[in-house]
Amino acid sequence: MAAAAAEYFIFLLSLAASSVLISTSHSRTVVEDLATLKPPPDFDAMLRTNCVHNPSHRYCGFSPADIDAVFKSTIVASYLCNESRNPNCVESFPRIDLRNRPKIAPLYLSFNFFWKYCPISINSIDLSNNSITGRFPADVLLCTQIKSLDFSHNRLTGDLPIKSFDPLTNLSSLNLSYNFFSEAKISDSQSFLRRFNSSSFIDSGLLPCPRTFTLKAVLLLVAFPVFVILVICCFGWLCFRRPDYLPRFLQPQHRFTTSMLRAATDGVSRKNLVVKSEEFRIFRGRLRDGCEVRVEIRLNDIDLHHHHHHTNITSEFVEECKVLVQLRHKNLLGVMGWCASREMRAVVTEWTEGDDVEMWLSGSCPPWKQRLKILMGVVEGMCYLQENWPEVGYDLRTGSLLLRYINLEPLITRFKVGEDDFNSKKVYKIGVLLLELITNRRPREDFKRGEAGFVEFVRANYPENLGGIIDDRMMLPENMLDQAKSGVGLGLMCTDLSMSKRPSVHHIHDMIRRAYKACFALTSQNCETRINRRDGGKGQR
Structure with a gap:
């Protein structure tokens, strides 16, 4: 491992010793070096040599277009290794430690090219206590070989990219405590949460709050049945009162309700009254689908207090109408259906323009x-x-x-x-x-x-x-x-x-x-x- 790390940094360190004066503001120096330094002519040959010795380097298989990004990643690696206080950056780069460094931590997180070619020697990343805001920096997870990751005591929000942790098979220590993540979906996070203990997610927002979970469970147990009851009631109301609002295949054939006919005749208004006699009233109406109809409301001496009498008359009326809807002849007015309720007995026929x-x-x-x-x-x-x-x-x-x-x-x-x-x-x-x-x-x-x-x-x-x-x-x-x-x-x-x-x-x-x-x-x-x-x-x- 030491040999591999030395191969990775030897060129950059020699270059820094000869041509770069590191100022007291390291973050400024790395930015300036990234802007001014260019890859030497033999840099690609050095990369190929390194890949021959260790093909697991992430830059192996690079193309000419990747040379600049790989070179910049070595510059960032050199500075970051020293910022992390590793004892011997010439021989190894085992950890990234920027805890309590809120001024430079966001800068290094912004170097996407570095995380793309993350050195394979890094085992630990600690970016805790930096007040980092926004969503979780998923580029860090490109360092798939790491064993420890700490983003505790920050202000990260939104959904955690749980699926992006799957390639990190060596990760055994994770700390995301004291953040503001959105609560993880149980269906997506069960295996992830079981992989680490609960101390990894203290006050992170990921774990369902017991009180909140209980409240949601209670609300679900109460709200869902109430919702189902309301849906059933609405559907029942439509079926029994206004079936014309249902899809056509669910509408009862030939059967009209009192509410339907009242709506069709504007509340059985006088302006729609066509014929008035002692036995019946005929109204002109328009159904919800635009069809014009002739509504003949039967006047009778039904005593609503005698239920048995009313039931017999209603059943006879319905049986009569079931016959009438089958009549088909050019000299017979077409019967479309009927209404047989306690409030109204009516026959609905086609509307025809003409006199008697x-x-x-x-x-x-x-x-x-x-x-x-x-x-x-x-x-x-x-x-x-x-x-x-x-x-x-x-x-x-x-x-x-x-x-x-x-x-x-x-x-x-x-x-x-x-x-x-x-x-x-x-x-x-x-x-x-x-x-x-x-x-x-x-x-x-x-x-x-x-x-x-x-x-x-x-x-x-x-x-x-x-x-x-x-x-x-x-x-x-x-x-x-x-x-x-x-x-x-x-x-x-x-x-x-x-x-x-x-x-x-x-x-x-x-x-x-x-x-x-x-x-x-x-x-x-x-x-x-x-x-x-x-x-x-x-x-x-």
């Missing part, structure tokens, strides 16, 4: 062809329900039938599942609707006995007083008047008191379809007649 048939009849003068089209659409919807969902009843009153603005397609909007709505009763409903479309009269408003009085009125005037029955605003030509007359006859057949005389739904569908097709032919014929008359008139002139 009652307003359409009274507000405009629709021709016979359009009235037939409306009737055709309603009957097609009836046939679909008759074939696929015979248990579903419906309301065919003109105030309950919607018309789309786009194509004047009629929509049946109100349904009832499981009621005693036999085929004969459904036929009666379409008969009343047919008579309403032809006469433009309101049975429930214009007649004391309602629909029965209306049917009796039509029957009493048919066929002798046909002009007093048919809506004169249609101004029907003679050939279409015969068609309207047949329509009145069909309506009276559908409303006959003898159920055996009433036609079937499919029979009505066939008759309406033939009348609708014939209406187009009659319309074309009437147009040709008017054109011929006009052309004939011009010829006479």
Whole structure:
């Protein structure tokens, strides 16, 4: 070892003896020498010779670009060896001892090139009691051969680079006490802390404080369950109150909550009220995803104090809605879902821009062809329900039938599942609707006995007083008047008191379809007649 150290320093010491005057301020001299001294021509040959004798030197394998850094490291080594009060720096450099040297210790720590080529003879580094600040100087750990390291009584902060200590296999004595390091993570530092005894880390900040650890453990044991409970409560609130805030795949299909519908209708506000009756209220709403809906809130006499009664009605309502959401036809208003809670029972359907048939009849003068089209659409919807969902009843009153603005397609909007709505009763409903479309009269408003009085009125005037029955605003030509007359006859057949005389739904569908097709032919014929008359008139002139 002595021979190796001598080889390392012999050149520098001879150079210092001949050309360098060491002043009383050693730190100043080393800085000046680093700035002025240059490697002699044979310096690289000396390094190669040293590496031949001892290849473990850190500068072995150097490149020409490394010559200056290696040379500067020898200058720092010479000064540092003497500053550390080693007895014979010519023969050995066993330790770096800068304890209680706060003025020069930071300077030597800043020489990165020295620590990169740290002499292999150094066994001990002591930089204690220097008030060194900042993070731990990890360059010191490049001296991987050291056995002792002391950085106690400083002001080092931040995280200790624990992984950088792994190459220091010879390190048996470590003192990092009385610093301000960040507390080490238990998962990363267990093996490192076991490697040295607790006296190495007194008041260093690395070891978890028992009180702090206990407090953290208590907080964790208390806070984590509280956090879990809060998360569960929030998730439960979303599930039961506002499931529309959940991801779409977690949202219940077809089920709406009271909070969702209140939010969609601005708190069930009057400005969104569309229809008001004794049985229900209809509101226009907008769901959170922007979809416009029609919210029909059912008004009922549920006694909330009788839980069993309320439960039965609610379960029946839900089962009914489960059927309605499956209905798919162009003449049936699509049912999107329902709300069945103690506060609200509502059916949510698609929103459609348009008027009901009652307003359409009274507000405009629709021709016979359009009235037939409306009737055709309603009957097609009836046939679909008759074939696929015979248990579903419906309301065919003109105030309950919607018309789309786009194509004047009629929509049946109100349904009832499981009621005693036999085929004969459904036929009666379409008969009343047919008579309403032809006469433009309101049975429930214009007649004391309602629909029965209306049917009796039509029957009493048919066929002798046909002009007093048919809506004169249609101004029907003679050939279409015969068609309207047949329509009145069909309506009276559908409303006959003898159920055996009433036609079937499919029979009505066939008759309406033939009348609708014939209406187009009659319309074309009437147009040709008017054109011929006009052309004939011009010829006479």
